Protein backbone atom coordinates (compact mmCIF):
# COMPACT_ATOMS: atom_id res chain seq x y z
CA UNK A 721 0.00 0.00 0.00
CA UNK A 722 1.35 3.40 -1.05
CA UNK A 723 1.78 5.94 1.79
CA UNK A 724 0.35 9.25 0.51
CA UNK A 725 2.15 11.07 3.31
CA UNK A 726 5.69 10.03 2.42
CA UNK A 727 8.05 12.96 1.95
CA UNK A 728 8.35 12.63 -1.84
CA UNK A 729 4.55 12.58 -2.22
CA UNK A 730 4.58 15.87 -0.27
CA UNK A 731 7.29 17.24 -2.56
CA UNK A 732 5.20 16.28 -5.62
CA UNK A 733 2.18 18.07 -4.10
CA UNK A 734 4.46 21.11 -3.51
CA UNK A 735 3.79 20.93 0.23
CA UNK A 736 7.56 20.70 0.84
CA UNK A 737 10.13 22.59 -1.24
CA UNK A 738 12.97 20.98 -3.13
CA UNK A 739 15.86 22.15 -5.26
CA UNK A 740 14.76 21.18 -8.77
CA UNK A 741 17.20 20.03 -11.45
CA UNK A 742 14.59 19.08 -14.06
CA UNK A 743 10.84 18.58 -14.23
CA UNK A 744 8.24 17.65 -16.81
CA UNK A 745 4.73 16.13 -16.78
CA UNK A 746 6.05 12.68 -15.94
CA UNK A 747 8.78 13.17 -13.38
CA UNK A 748 10.73 15.41 -11.05
CA UNK A 749 14.49 15.50 -10.42
CA UNK A 750 15.89 17.34 -7.40
CA UNK A 751 19.00 17.53 -5.22
CA UNK A 752 19.20 15.14 -2.27
CA UNK A 753 18.91 17.06 1.01
CA UNK A 754 21.73 15.01 2.52
CA UNK A 755 24.16 14.40 -0.36
CA UNK A 756 26.50 11.44 0.01
CA UNK A 757 28.60 12.49 -3.00
CA UNK A 758 29.53 15.74 -4.76
CA UNK A 759 26.59 15.17 -7.07
CA UNK A 760 23.55 13.49 -5.57
CA UNK A 761 20.25 13.94 -7.39
CA UNK A 762 17.01 12.03 -6.95
CA UNK A 763 14.54 11.28 -9.73
CA UNK A 764 10.92 10.37 -9.07
CA UNK A 765 8.00 9.60 -11.37
CA UNK A 766 4.77 11.52 -10.80
CA UNK A 767 2.63 8.49 -10.01
CA UNK A 768 1.95 6.79 -6.68
CA UNK A 769 4.41 3.90 -6.65
CA UNK A 770 6.52 2.70 -3.78
CA UNK A 771 9.48 1.06 -5.47
CA UNK A 772 10.83 -0.14 -8.83
CA UNK A 773 8.54 -3.19 -9.04
CA UNK A 774 5.51 -1.08 -8.18
CA UNK A 775 6.54 1.51 -10.80
CA UNK A 776 6.73 -1.17 -13.50
CA UNK A 777 3.32 -2.53 -12.46
CA UNK A 778 1.58 0.84 -12.37
CA UNK A 779 3.18 2.70 -15.28
CA UNK A 780 2.58 2.41 -19.01
CA UNK A 781 5.43 2.09 -21.48
CA UNK A 782 5.25 5.78 -22.38
CA UNK A 783 5.77 6.91 -18.77
CA UNK A 784 8.52 4.34 -18.28
CA UNK A 785 10.45 5.42 -21.35
CA UNK A 786 10.00 9.12 -20.57
CA UNK A 787 11.28 8.61 -17.00
CA UNK A 788 14.40 6.80 -18.16
CA UNK A 789 14.99 9.27 -20.97
CA UNK A 790 14.71 12.07 -18.42
CA UNK A 791 17.47 10.43 -16.38
CA UNK A 792 19.69 10.84 -19.45
CA UNK A 793 18.68 14.51 -19.80
CA UNK A 794 19.61 15.09 -16.14
CA UNK A 795 22.94 13.26 -16.54
CA UNK A 796 23.73 15.61 -19.43
CA UNK A 797 22.56 18.66 -17.44
CA UNK A 798 24.83 17.67 -14.55
CA UNK A 799 27.67 17.20 -17.06
CA UNK A 800 28.69 13.81 -15.67
CA UNK A 801 28.24 11.78 -18.83
CA UNK A 802 31.99 11.70 -19.55
CA UNK A 803 33.32 11.40 -15.97
CA UNK A 804 30.79 8.71 -15.10
CA UNK A 805 28.03 8.18 -12.59
CA UNK A 806 26.11 5.58 -10.64
CA UNK A 807 22.36 4.95 -10.73
CA UNK A 808 20.88 3.34 -7.61
CA UNK A 809 17.35 2.47 -6.56
CA UNK A 810 16.72 1.03 -3.10
CA UNK A 811 13.69 -1.07 -2.27
CA UNK A 812 12.28 -2.24 1.04
CA UNK A 813 14.06 -3.32 4.18
CA UNK A 814 16.89 -5.31 2.63
CA UNK A 815 17.45 -2.61 0.02
CA UNK A 816 17.73 0.06 2.73
CA UNK A 817 14.90 2.21 1.35
CA UNK A 818 13.97 5.16 3.59
CA UNK A 819 11.37 6.97 1.51
CA UNK A 820 8.62 4.70 0.11
CA UNK A 821 8.15 6.43 -3.25
CA UNK A 822 10.13 4.91 -6.12
CA UNK A 823 13.25 6.97 -6.78
CA UNK A 824 16.54 6.73 -8.58
CA UNK A 825 19.69 8.17 -7.04
CA UNK A 826 22.01 9.77 -9.64
CA UNK A 827 25.46 9.85 -8.05
CA UNK A 828 28.66 11.35 -9.38
CA UNK A 829 31.13 14.21 -9.33
CA UNK A 830 33.76 12.02 -7.66
CA UNK A 831 34.95 8.40 -7.68
CA UNK A 832 32.40 6.19 -6.01
CA UNK A 833 33.77 3.15 -4.19
CA UNK A 834 32.61 -0.41 -4.61
CA UNK A 835 29.18 -1.28 -3.21
CA UNK A 836 30.64 -3.88 -0.81
Ligand code: AMP
Nearest residue numbers: 727738751752753754810816817818819
Ligand atom coordinates in the same frame (compact mmCIF):
# COMPACT_ATOMS: atom_id res chain seq x y z
P1 AMP B 1 16.43 5.91 0.12
O1 AMP B 1 17.23 5.46 1.31
O2 AMP B 1 16.86 5.26 -1.15
O3 AMP B 1 14.95 5.81 0.38
O4 AMP B 1 16.80 7.45 -0.08
C1 AMP B 1 16.02 8.51 0.36
C2 AMP B 1 16.82 9.76 0.12
O5 AMP B 1 15.95 10.87 0.24
C3 AMP B 1 17.97 10.00 1.10
O6 AMP B 1 19.21 10.08 0.37
C4 AMP B 1 17.61 11.31 1.78
O7 AMP B 1 18.73 12.13 2.05
C5 AMP B 1 16.68 11.94 0.76
N1 AMP B 1 15.72 12.92 1.28
C6 AMP B 1 14.91 12.77 2.36
N2 AMP B 1 14.14 13.85 2.52
C7 AMP B 1 14.45 14.69 1.50
C8 AMP B 1 14.00 15.98 1.10
N3 AMP B 1 13.04 16.64 1.78
N4 AMP B 1 14.55 16.57 0.01
C9 AMP B 1 15.51 15.91 -0.69
N5 AMP B 1 15.98 14.69 -0.37
C10 AMP B 1 15.46 14.09 0.71
